[in-house]
Amino acid sequence: MSEFTPNVPERPSLDGLELKWAARWEESGVYRFDAPGDRSAVFSIDTPPPTVSGSLHVGHVFSYTHTDVVARFQRMRGKHVFYPMGWDDNGLPTERRVQNHFGVRCDPSLPYDPDCTYPEPLAKKGERPLVNLSRRNFVELCEKLTEVDELAFEELWRRLGLSVDWSMTYMTISRRVQRLSQLAFLRLVRNGEAYQAEAPTLWDVGFQTAVAQAELEDREHPGAWHRIAFHAPGGEKVFIETTRPELLPACVALIAHPDDERYQGLFGSTVTSPVFGVPVPVLPHPAAEQDRGAGIAMCCTFGDMTDVQWWRELKLPARTIIGRDGRILPEAPAGLDGAEGREAYASLAGATVHTARERVVAMLRESGDLDGEPRKVVRPVKFYEKGDKPLEIVSSRQWFIRSLSHQDALLDRGAELEWHPAYMKARYDDWVRGLNSDWLVSRQRFFGVPFPVWYPLDEDGEPVYAEPIVPGEESLPVDPSSATPPGYDEGQRGRPGGFVGDPDVMDTWATSSLTPLIVCGWESDPELFAQTFPMDLRPQGHDIIRTWLFATVLRSHLSEDAVPWRHAALSGWILDPDRKKMSKSKGNVVTPMHLLEQFSADAVRYWAASGRPGTDTAFDEGQMKVGRRLATKLLNASKFVLSIPEPAAGAEVTEPLDRAVLDLLDDVVAQATAALEAFEYTTALEVAERFFWLFCDDYLELVKPRAYADIGGDAGRESARLALRTSLSTLLRLFAPFVPYATEEAWSWWHTGSVHAESWPTSAGGGDASSAELVALATTAISAVRKAKSDAKQSMRAPVEKVRVLGPREQLDRIGLIAEDIRAAGHVGVVEFDATTEALRFEVTLPE
């Protein structure tokens, strides 16, 4: 480029930049990953695949921007940035959305219909009966809907300016990912790290599926304490207290602490439950707390996890009374043998837990075994995080991945990671230390990756779970509900001596925990894998440390004997102005596309970049306005610098002010680089921004007359022109990761290539202190002149008769170096110096 006046528009604007540049970036492939053949030249990012179940919100925009800033920085540093995007379309949210959207329901017993005509979306809820679909048809419909969602997501991400390589996009429900997920699972089965077991499991009666420890949350739930009498053989009453009287027929023991003096005489004896008349032992166990309730608890199968512990450790019988639908089972459990007890139970059969509770309380009241009235309490109860009814515990057969036996190794893996911010590691450590069961990965749902397993049926038609049939790896992915296992034909499905497919699907996390393996080409592209794994960065929310982060570390540990990445960057929440977490349910979400349209992508990115790693950040349109101003200013400042003729060949930066400013900028580059290397993008933006405003407000004003050649002669003019272009080039590159559109636009006015493919500015080591001081002196001087004009309510263009500079000799000497710039910029007649022993000050004399 050697044109004097580059291609600068008359009135630069942010409007329309997104569409213009997003299209050109796609065309030119500037963000395309090309494998360099060398792991050290790659920066690979394990981007979170957003759940495709509706819409992205500002929280997504916030955290994905952080990652993009880092990606762009690394790219400019010369790294081959491996930055794919995925969509998590697996799981409950999609299932639920499809059911509501199309008015359908999955019936796994139906056969697959290859010519199915799918229903149109419902115009309004309940306008027609639900349409039943086979599992495979249901899954196809899910895929249809998620495709549409994914396009909308991609459009938003492109507009935001994420420098993702869109040619590598993956979907967690795709055949490729299903294959990989099943393959990884079968490998775990083979080496004993995945197993199935029949055990009491936390169960959501609404969704009718088992849930894992990581998916629990506590909610305040109203209940009541009931004081209930059991009967000892001698006729005396033993009172227990419970919030779940409906579990009385499931009671298998009373438990008190071994040291509790009140119950010493009862240990080993048998008491009889009221109403149901079931004899149960009174047993000691250290998990019983003396100062809680009556100090003696009724152990039921199962009211809570302590019941499970007692049941297991004291080898108690199981008296299950709650079914998977949350209702009381029709058949009374073994042990409930008395006629009266059976009659009482019959009155509960089929009732919901809530109704059963009322009936049991009524019966207790009638028999006189309810002591006093129930006392209402609100106490925390375990819920499935997506559910709306308290969890029950039912016994069921489930698949688990071993994690308890790897606790120490997982803590070591956590220590291998660099955490940003560092204190987030504590959450991981807490979680790993607090694990109380292996990872339950099976879900009794439909839309997800099926377990690639069948079971032979014995002559009675009962599955032989101990001898699962697995497919060959080459046949993956398989859906055992429609595929036939090796050695069988389809006619044997469900028949004695035949087979049955595992009906369950894997939990979403069981697949998304494999994202590093999915994107890096595990078991499919060894060359790519060698260049990208272990990955450099996992960015994610701090709320899913116990799920996604933990599970990914576990799977990588089991599969690759390695950490999945070197750095984990945890982003915070977006808080609404009331300091609450922004969420859809609170109805306070602002749609991201609207924000991008209103403020521009650069502005929204600027706001996002103001949130430090791990820190919850307020949603702040004010910050977006500031960002918009910055981006506009970059365009205008660029226009101005480029409107000044290019420096002549052989020009040199000779003027003290010019040298000092470049020195200062060099220091800014050093600071910004160090900050970005440590994922402290906010600090990088701050130092760049502080310099930029000083550059615009003070340096540009001071240097204008010289650059226009009004003063200073040839050398001064060329020095100014060279310093201006040099600064602008550096500044545009410094801001490119943050405001990619404005910087690209301005860059395009005087360069042919993309700024995002340029190299990151390098620092010569930072300026010395005297440069910073000289710039500070220049700022102080020009401010003093401005203040005088401002106090006199005059225009900045108004002439100044005289400026007297008073202060220490050394400072006067330094100001002397830049006095001519100050004089010209301030429209000052003469500048005089008077050495004193006092602090530096300026006397500004305006004309009469």
Place this chain on the structure above:
RNA sequence: GGGCGCGUAGCUCAGCGGAAGAGCACUCGGCUUACACCCGAGCGGUCGCAGGUUCGAACCCUGCCGCGCCCACCA
């Protein structure tokens, strides 16, 4: 109950051992050959509280108060 983080200007936040900072808001002024979607000047703070360490503390230590989050318990 355990852990983590945070309390600095009206608001959003930097600063984390050497003279209290920025932006926004507010007040006053200015069409200045890049930008009026702009520019300039100004107002504004017992750095949560109380002790301690230090020549020196917003910063380090101890205790307390308040807010948020994570985990556990849930008879």
